[in-house]
Amino acid sequence: MNDKFLKPYDPLETEPKIYKLWEESGYFNPDNLPERHKTPYTIVMPPPNVTGILHVGHALGLTLQDLMIRYQRMQGKKTLWLPGTDHAGIATQSKVEKEIKKNENKSRFDLGREELVHRVEAFAKQSHDTIISQTKVMGASCDWSREAFTLDEKRNLAVRTVFKQMYDDGLIYRGHRIVNWDPKGQTTISDDEVVYEERDAKFYTFKYSKDFPISISTTRPETKVGDTAVAVHPDDTRYQEYIGKEYDAVFCGVPIHIKIITDKEVDKEFGTGALGVTPAHSKIDWEMGQKNNLPVVQVIDEKARMMVGDERILGKKTTEARDIIVEWLKSENLLEKEESVKQNISTAERTGGIIEPLPKLQWFIAVNKPFKIKNSNITGIKTGEETTLKEIMTNVVKNGQTNIIPDYFNKTYFHWIEKLGDWCISRQIWYGHRIPVWYKGTELYCGTEAPKEDGWIQDEDTLDTWFSSGMWTFSTLGWPEKTKDFEIYHPTDVLETAYDILFFWVARMILMTGYVLGDIPFKNVYLHGMVRDAKGRKMSKSLGNNIDPVEMSTKFGTDAERITLIVANTPGTDFKISEDKIRGYKNFANKIWNVTRFVLSNIEGFDVNEKPEIVAENQKQIDELNETIKDITKDIDEYRFYMASEKIYHYFWHNFADIIIEQSKAPIFGTDEKAKKSAQWTTYHILINSLKLLHPFMPFVTEEIWGNLPHKNKKLLMIEEWPA
């Protein structure tokens, strides 16, 4: 027995050594796996954003994926776990912009496009390196030789190819619409990137002018200089006589022309029952404007400043203009009511900027537009048949081709799809995939390469980061090239990710893959919950309650951290973690170590390769082990990792260590040779099988022990056969 078993288990010394051993074995790469590994099993890693460092949520994802991969590898699958990182457009650029603002007091416009992109790339490279080393600390057995980046050259070709295809199919179009404009980030964002914050607001009721017949209410009086109509409910008896009439007024120095229209959307009971329609600065108003042919008057610019008015408001910020207009209303005796209300305001997820709805010319993906699908393996949609992107997204999940775990998330998914509108994909930022469209005067060219002739200017915008991550499962396998990898490993087996990006990402992957390949990106989606602190609070810098996964690994060992993240952690449910929890499982790693010490120190002189006659008592224990193996295997196969981990923990500690080992002491220290040999063989047998069962959960300590076991024909534990 190696002397190191006389001391407690030391993860800090062991883990880097073991990871190196695995990497050098080449077995992370499925091409190097032994003959028996035939059936492919694929997980493509959700690429972490290159915005900094990994948090404990990443650690959870990596642990679950590594668990599945290691289990399937031992089961004899040709396992590919493909790693990568995400350029994360807005998130990364805005982070770097903040730094530059802080350190140099410069904006991106001061630096210019080239310099900014250069800076962002440098930052991204640094983040990338940190993330990769952290991923290795977690023990991730992914194939580094296939590592990808959402913004590298191959992925860029995939992006350009898909863009052109969708453009040619009429699914990508350029349109003038009300979009979510982020004045802080100076870009549009999609509906999904808008987050709501509750704030106190004032709800004002007033008339545009003294002779105007109808009072209206709003929380944003400054937008009223852009009103072109007042809408009332068609059945509202109070306003019948005004319907269809038009009025001129001067509102805080701005001449406005108002038509009285009707719309069923108007709530008679709310406010005065009359709605001032501002087509340029509200989505609903825009639609009313379209229906009624109302003029669109933009009164707020990209910096959220007033574009119209006299010296009182022109050029002022909207919030300042609001106060000025309210003062004016009061002085003119037009203000009838001022109420305090709670209001949800829209903010940009990444920059925190207050969203200003603006009419802008942008690129969109049409989710409801019919097109002929070129090739389809999707149940319910035939090749060549007319369908829509929305229909693809619905069908794939409805018919069970893609199975979401836990299944109640199906409902959330369908609910979201029902309400889904066209997806705004153009961003006015510089870090990302440039839109593959060129202009020359009024001409427009869309292609994977720039047109050869002179005089074409490429679209300034980049694509929403989710456009490229939507293609992740197949772009990482080399598509659009016809690669062997793509042929072998697509569709992938499992996508493991957090439930909060079900819409952002999972749905977009299904959309992209359905459209491009007529197929599913993955057979299963395993959604884990959010990791919270011991009190159930979100982890955040301001609360200072962050748990750093690498620090935990250093303190307690990665194995302890990994199994903490798995035990009692059910899919789709938020999970509370604390140092105390991890500490408990550090003891477990040590227990495994000590059991090994006992077993090894008591088989001196015994040949573990020769199975002796097994006495009835030991046979019963072996049968019990086999039952446990079956049980745990079934749990893992059915994605109940929380249960499998608890069972192996319980079996090892409270059955093997507490009972079997204790009972073995009498025969081992006794004189009955037959009973002794039987007990020696049995404890050894249970130990090696337990190590196999434990390996996907706690890979380091198990591999380290495995290397010190005396039996013949040993391989690395990571490629040993899963017991049956």
Add this chain to the structure above:
RNA sequence: GGGCGGUUAGCUCAGUUGGUAGAGCAAUCGCUUUACACGCGAAAGGUCACAGGUUCAAGUCCUGUACCGCCCACCA
């Protein structure tokens, strides 16, 4: 406003087709017993949120109520 979860031992959570309530941690008591004090043994702890219903039988199925959490919409 619409939707989805949750409510089980002090805490964190399991409980897979309905069949006498489980684990870990914490707390209690006792142990330096020949692998391990990062340990061992023992005992303790629950009208399974509430009210109805189905059933021979309900933590589990159905209906309703209350509270907590999350997602979506955004009444202008």
